[in-house]
Amino acid sequence: MNMTHMNQILEISPESLTAKVQPGVTRKQLDQALAAYNLCFPIGPGVNATLGGMCSTGASGTNAVKYGTMKENVLGLEVITSEGKLAKTGTKARKTSAGYDLTRLMIGSEGTLGVFTEITLKLYPVPEQISVAICSFESISDAVNSVISIIQNSIPIARVELMDGHTVSLVNDYSQLELSEIPKLILEFHGSSQYISEQVERVNSIVSQFGGSEFNWATEKEERNKLWQARHDTYYAAIASKENARSISTDTCVPIDKLADCLLESINEVNDSGLPYFLVGHVGDGNFHFGYLIDPDIEAERQTAEALNSRLIERAIKFEGTCTGEHGVGMRKMHYLEQELGSESISLMQKIKQALDPNNILNPGKVVLLNSVQEDIEG
Numbered sequence: 001m002n003m004t005h006m007n008q009i010l011e012i013s014p015e016s017l018t019a020k021v022q023p024g025v026t027r028k029q030l031d032q033a034l035a036a037y038n039l040c041f042p043i044g045p046g047v048n049a050t051l052g053g054m055c056s057t058g059a060s061g062t063n064a065v066k067y068g069t070m071k072e073n074v075l076g077l078e079v080i081t082s083e084g085k086l087a088k089t090g091t092k093a094r095k096t097s098a099g100y101d102l103t104r105l106m107i108g109s110e111g112t113l114g115v116f117t118e119i120t121l122k123l124y125p126v127p128e129q130i131s132v133a134i135c136s137f138e139s140i141s142d143a144v145n146s147v148i149s150i151i152q153n154s155i156p157i158a159r160v161e162l163m164d165g166h167t168v169s170l171v172n173d174y175s176q177l178e179l180s181e182i183p184k185l186i187l188e189f190h191g192s193s194q195y196i197s198e199q200v201e202r203v204n205s206i207v208s209q210f211g212g213s214e215f216n217w218a219t220e221k222e223e224r225n226k227l228w229q230a231r232h233d234t235y236y237a238a239i240a241s242k243e244n245a246r247s248i249s250t251d252t253c254v255p256i257d258k259l260a261d262c263l264l265e266s267i268n269e270v271n272d273s274g275l276p277y278f279l280v281g282h283v284g285d286g287n288f289h290f291g292y293l294i295d296p297d298i299e300a301e302r303q304t305a306e307a308l309n310s311r312l313i314e315r316a317i318k319f320e321g322t323c324t325g326e327h328g329v330g331m332r333k334m335h336y337l338e339q340e341l342g343s344e345s346i347s348l349m350q351k352i353k354q355a356l357d358p359n360n361i362l363n364p365g366k367v368v369l370l371n372s373v374q375e376d377i378e379g
Contacts, residue, residue, distance in 0.1 A: 001115060003052050009033050010118065017123040018075065018092045023052025023116045030121075039123045042067040045326065046232045052116045057328040058108030062231075065151075065284030066158040066190070067124070069326065071107050078118035079106055082357040092120055105352070110328050111363040113356045127190035130158075131200065132224045135207055136214040137183045140164060140267070144260040146210040147185065147283050151256070155202055159188035161231055162281040162288070164267065167238075170278055174237030175230040180214060185283070186231055188224075231280065238278035238291055247278075247291040248305040252316035253325030256286040262319050263288065266312050275304050287325035314339070329367045337368070 007024035014037045021030060028048045030041055045054065045061040053059070055077070060069035067073065076090025079102075089102035106114055137143040140162070147160055162185055163171065169181045187203065189196050200217065207215060218224050239245045254262045263281070270277045270292065281288030290312060292305035313323045313336050323329070323336040338346050349368040353360075360370055 001111070003116070004050065006052075006117065007050075012037060012039075012123075013092070014039060014123075016092055017125075019121045019123055021051050021119050021121065023050060023055070023119060025051050027051065027054070034123065038126050040126050041073070041121055042124055043070055043073055051119050051121070055107050055116055055119060056110050058326060060282070060285075060287070060326045062159045062161055062228075062282060064282055064287070064326075065160060066156060071104050073122045074103060074107055074119060075122055076120040077103055077106055077116055079114035080117055081114055082359060082362055086117070087114070090120065094122070108328070110330065110367050112353060112367050113362065115362070127158075128192050129190075129196055129219070130221075130224060131189050131196050132218045132227055133187045133200075133203070134179070134214070134216055134218075134227060135185045135187065135212045136180055137185070138211055140183050140263050141260040142210040142212070143183045143185050144256075144263070144283060146207050146212060148256055149206045149209070150203060151284065153202065153206065155199055155206075156189075156191075157187060157199075157203075157284060158190045159186070160282075160284040161186040162279075162283040163231070163234070164263075164279045167234060167278045167280060170237040170241050171230050171234060174240055175226075175233060177230060185212075186227060234278055234280050235291060238276070238293055242276050242293045242295075244295050244297065245276075245293045246296045247293055248302070248309060249289060249291040249327075250309050250312060251287060251289045251325050251327045252313060252321060252323060253285070253287040254316050254319045254321030256284075258319040258321065259283065259286050259288070262315055262321070265315060266290065266308075269311060270308055273304050273308060275301065275308065282325075285325075286321065331366055334367065334369070 004024040006022040008022045009025055011020040012033060026048050027044055034040055042063040043059065043061055044063060045059045054070050055074060058070050075092060079087045079089060081087055089106060143162055150157055165182045168179050168184055171177060172179055189199050204215060218227055235247065238247060276293040278291045292308055294301035294305050317323060317340050323333045323340055329337060346368060350370060353368055354370055
């Protein structure tokens, strides 16, 4: 069901720091409207996604370490049920104990439980000042361990992104930068000038303990935007690096203390395969993205990428993580859910799906299969 023409911003309420939008409103469309009020909606998955799509997948993005995901920033929904009835899941209130949490049940359900027609969002004031730093490390372990220490010391970082040395080289070529091609962290802080200065001093101290170098700050908007644009263009940089390239992209998420081990094992594995790749990570919450670059006309490359993807997911689950941090389950990751959560959890999901969509008309065949569908497939 295409909801892109339901693209009206219904209400912006500066007093309550909320907005009501239709599902086809895009992230950039909302940002432009909020600028007049000096407000922002901080959840940004990089692309100019629709808010309905972001709800559907439980999206997050680079700001999640400070602001959380869509699940923390959607106050309520209007949802059309499979019976064609309109249900309300929340209000403009910042918290509630009224009944089952239907809002968060719907978010991340990928359109399998209902159709969103209205979304009530939590808004935030635009920070007084934003500062961005880029820092280099000799190893991914040092970079990740410095972030763990920053978080353990309760330093309220807004964004922290990881690129390995290989990915930095792709970004250099595409965005015409001259960064040293070793692991990098991009860090961002929000607040008053004095507050940020205090955090900079603390972060500098921590990073130096892990061999951080080339620690440079960008406070001007143009400099910040150039740096983040290069990060968000990683996918395009990777595609441009290989003739007739396509990316088989995936995301997983692990506990942050397991992140370095998971990344290093995965990087060694893809290097051994000989397949080009790119890697970026929302390192502050343990979420990272691999893109395996293949020529779609070469079947052997596709099979290698699929095998790498499968082992990556199994590795994340082994480290007590998840098969997807923000992209969603869809069809391709359904068979990992039982491995991650167990058969009883899958049974609960099937019962919810059966109760809310007994005729299986809402995105059938995604996330979980109803028993009748499973029997048809096996038959």
